[in-house]
Amino acid sequence: AFSLTGKTVLVTGGARGLGAAYVRALHAEGAAVMIADLLEAEGAALAAELGERARFTPLDVTDEEGWDAAIADTVAAFGALDVLVNNAGIVNAAPIEHLSTAKWDTVIAVNLTGTFFGCRAVVPVMKAAGGGSIINISSVEGIRGSRGLHGYTAAKFGVRGLTKSMAVELGASGIRVNSVHPGLILTDMTTRIDPAHLDIPLGRPGTPEDVTGTIVFLASDASRFTTGAEFVVDGGMIT
Numbered sequence: 001a002f003s004l005t006g007k008t009v010l011v012t013g014g015a016r017g018l019g020a021a022y023v024r025a026l027h028a029e030g031a032a033v034m035i036a037d038l039l040e041a042e043g044a045a046l047a048a049e050l051g052e053r054a055r056f057t058p059l060d061v062t063d064e065e066g067w068d069a070a071i072a073d074t075v076a077a078f079g080a081l082d083v084l085v086n087n088a089g090i091v092n093a094a095p096i097e098h099l100s101t102a103k104w105d106t107v108i109a110v111n112l113t114g115t116f117f118g119c120r121a122v123v124p125v126m127k128a129a130g131g132g133s134i135i136n137i138s139s140v141e142g143i144r145g146s147r148g149l150h151g152y153t154a155a156k157f158g159v160r161g162l163t164k165s166m167a168v169e170l171g172a173s174g175i176r177v178n179s180v181h182p183g184l185i186l187t188d189m190t191t192r193i194d195p196a197h198l199d200i201p202l203g204r205p206g207t208p209e210d211v212t213g214t215i216v217f218l219a220s221d222a223s224r225f226t227t228g229a230e231f232v233v234d235g236g237m238i239t
């Protein structure tokens with residue numbers, strides 16, 4: 001039930017970090033994978049390395065028309081689009097009284113509005129196919145508050161809420177929508193965080209490969225009765 005053979009997946013922000021790990025894991029389980037990212041060289045190189053069943057399409061998730069092109073590219077390349085992983089994200093930090101409007105707008109645009117654009121664009125394709133799975137990447141910061149991360153937290157709580165209302169509305173169409181909430185995972189995004197002062201019950205920060213099993217599960221038919229759910233993958237950090 002975990003096999004992804006015959007399924008097509010689009011992963012935003014799939015060129016590096018967690019997204020690239022999702023791409024590799026989904027591909028290894030048999031999926032055809034479209035890597036959608038701003039980073040053209042990295043994305044194209046990953047697609048070339050994986051070879052058959054992997055392609056790259058340039059996408060800025062904040063660009064509405066760009067989404068239509070990326071989805072059309074995917075369907076043209078692989079004939080379907082069964083799973084969308086809304087993973088592209090950025091972080092910025094500032095104390096609330098110093099959080100500029102520009103910083104607020106940017107972090108909301110990429111993490112929340114970009115996820116909304118992706119969901120809205122893919123639903124007609126999934127409805128026509130009789131179903132699908134949408135996996136929205138939030139964060140532990142979509143569940144609790146954190147000093148200095150106000151815009152990021154607002155966006156990631158928003159992704160969690162969007163996920164739940166879509167799950168309610170789309171269940172009858174066979175479309176499942178779930179959110180994933182990683183804890184501290186070592187990537188380019190988190191190089192400035194020192195894990196030493198964090199109390200992580202499993203005793204270490206995560207690697208991108210620590211999150212891939214949850215993504216494969218939600219992409220696969222093994223999760224067929226799961227929608228509107230949130231999956232915390234944090235080594236117990238916010239328990």
Ligand code: NAD
Pocket residue numbers: 012013014015016017018019036037038039059060061062087088089090110114137138139140181182183184185186187188189190
């Ligand atoms: P990363 O910075 O290593 O990778 C992010 C990817 O998204 C990059 O490839 C980047 O080019 C792409 N991207 C950024 N803006 C984009 C845009 N407008 N359009 C298309 N692509 C865009 O970060 P990461 O650590 O791999 O994070 C991936 C996701 O996981 C993000 O949504 C992040 O918020 C979330 N997350 C990360 C952690 C962590 O500890 N690393 C924890 C919880 C949640």
